[in-house]
Structure formats: C-alpha cells, structure tokens
Amino acid sequence: MPEFDRRTVAGAAVLGAVVAASLLSSPATAIDAAERAAADPLLFGVLLLGLYLVRPFLAWPTTLVAIVAGYGYGVAVGVPVALAGAVLTSMPPFLGVRWMAGGEGFWGRLGDAGDRFFGSTGHVRGVTAARLLPIPADAVTCTAAASGVSLPAFAVGTVFGELPWTVAAVLLGSSAESIAARGLGEVGLPLVAACLVAAAVLLAGPAYQYFGRPGVPS
Known part of the structure; x- marks a missing residue:
C-alpha cells in the first residue's frame, strides 16, 4: 500500500475512533473526580x-477543562494553567495531522485551503483569529497542521486566540460552587460577540489586501 494510502487509512481510523469515543463517553465521571480532588492541589x-x-x-471542548x-x-x-493546557491539548491532533497531511486526498485539500487563508493573514494572526471564532478548537488545529503553519506560530496564536475564552x-x-459541564452559560453571547x-478586526487588513489586489474577483 502506498505511503499516502496508509496515512489516509490511518487518519480515517483515528477520526472514526474519536467520533465513537465522543459519542460513548461523558466527561461527568472525570469532572466528578476532579471536583473531589480539588482540596489536594497535587492530586x-x-x-x-x-x-x-x-x-x-x-x-x-477546551472551555470545559478550563x-x-x-x-x-x-x-x-x-x-496561566488553562492557557498552557490549551496549547498542550492541541499538540496530539496537530502533530498527528501534520504527519498525515499531504498528497491529493482530504488532508491535501484541507492543507491547500488553509495555505490560502494563512498565507493571506500570516500564521500567528491567522491562528489567533480562527481561535477567536466560535468554531471547534480541533477544527482550527487540524487546518493549521495540514497547512504550513509552524509549531511556534501555532502555539503563540493558540495562546492569543484562546485567551478570552479561557x-x-x-x-x-x-x-462556581460545583463544576457544571454546561459550557460558558450566561456569559456566552457577549463573549461570542466580542x-x-x-x-x-484582525482579518480586516488581510482581507482588504487580498480582495483589493488587481485580478482578484470582488
């Protein structure tokens, strides 16, 4: 089996496993254990x-762990702990997709789309803006990994973009008197708007430069 085929199959298998695990698992047990251990900082x-x-x-969701x-x-x-955790928890999918990316399949098409976006915005600015948007964090991670975004730029952009959510x-x-696995609750709408x-604001300049170039359709 060609190298690209093996990577494509491996990516599909991992994605299927993650989907199955998300459907079959609940964070309630882990959160209950963390709540009981809150009195012991080390544990x-x-x-x-x-x-x-x-x-x-x-x-x-990353906000749940935050x-x-x-x-x-x-x-x-x-x-600071949650920001460091946001970078840490993005490393497995980033490195995994970086290994699988390339060729003409799904990861290649995703990388091409990401290259156009991050090429226009710059890596740090692009990751920051994408993290600010209310879209799944792992979708941003996978797109950045499939593109040519460097690991340091990805980490810095993740910190900046995750800061308000964190x-x-x-x-x-x-x-909270107890940990509630319900997202950001009543602060959600104002936070999303901000x-x-x-x-x-971050994307306004790159968008103007891109669409304002001669030969680029408006």
Whole structure:
C-alpha cells in the first residue's frame, strides 16, 4: 500500500475512533473526580493534566477543562494553567495531522485551503483569529497542521486566540460552587460577540489586501 494510502487509512481510523469515543463517553465521571480532588492541589493537578491529555481523543471542548482549572486553582493560577493546557491539548491532533497531511486526498485539500487563508493573514494572526471564532478548537488545529503553519506560530496564536475564552471559563469555574459541564452559560453571547469583533478586526487588513489586489474577483 502506498505511503499516502496508509496515512489516509490511518487518519480515517483515528477520526472514526474519536467520533465513537465522543459519542460513548461523558466527561461527568472525570469532572466528578476532579471536583473531589480539588482540596489536594497535587492530586488535582495530576487529574487536570490527564483531562487535557485525553480531551482531544474524546472531542471534549477546551472551555470545559478550563472551567475545571478555574474551579480548582482560581483565577490567578487557573488562567496561566488553562492557557498552557490549551496549547498542550492541541499538540496530539496537530502533530498527528501534520504527519498525515499531504498528497491529493482530504488532508491535501484541507492543507491547500488553509495555505490560502494563512498565507493571506500570516500564521500567528491567522491562528489567533480562527481561535477567536466560535468554531471547534480541533477544527482550527487540524487546518493549521495540514497547512504550513509552524509549531511556534501555532502555539503563540493558540495562546492569543484562546485567551478570552479561557479567562471567561476560568472565571466561571472559580465562582462556581460545583463544576457544571454546561459550557460558558450566561456569559456566552457577549463573549461570542466580542470575539467575533476581535476576529473581524484582525482579518480586516488581510482581507482588504487580498480582495483589493488587481485580478482578484470582488
């Protein structure tokens, strides 16, 4: 079997496994364990690390784990811990897709589309803007990995783009009497609106340069 075929089959198998795991699993048990361990900072840290490591394989939202971090560590410690966790939890899908990308199949087409976007915006700006948009974090990760985005640029863009979502989630977790696996709750709509505006500001300049070039259809 050609190398590209093997990678395509491996990618399809991993994607199918993640979809199956997300449908069959629930974060409730892990969250309950983290809540019980909150009084022990070391044990809580180990459980939180485990949540960040397994999250991409179960397709859980990153904000959920950030809420857990806020519940156990509060705002001052929870925000930097959750930002570091956002970068850490994106590494397995980024490196996996980077290995599978290339050729003419799905990953190749995704990489071509990503190249056009990140080529216009710049890597850090593009990842930051994509992270600000209310779309699944792993979709951004896979697109960046399939494109030519470098690992350092991806990590920096992830920190910048995840910052408002992380701060909101940590604040929600730190003020909760118990961990609630319900997303960002009542702060969701204002936060989404603010992030959309920020993403639009970041993309306005590259969009103007791209569509304003001679020969580019408007």
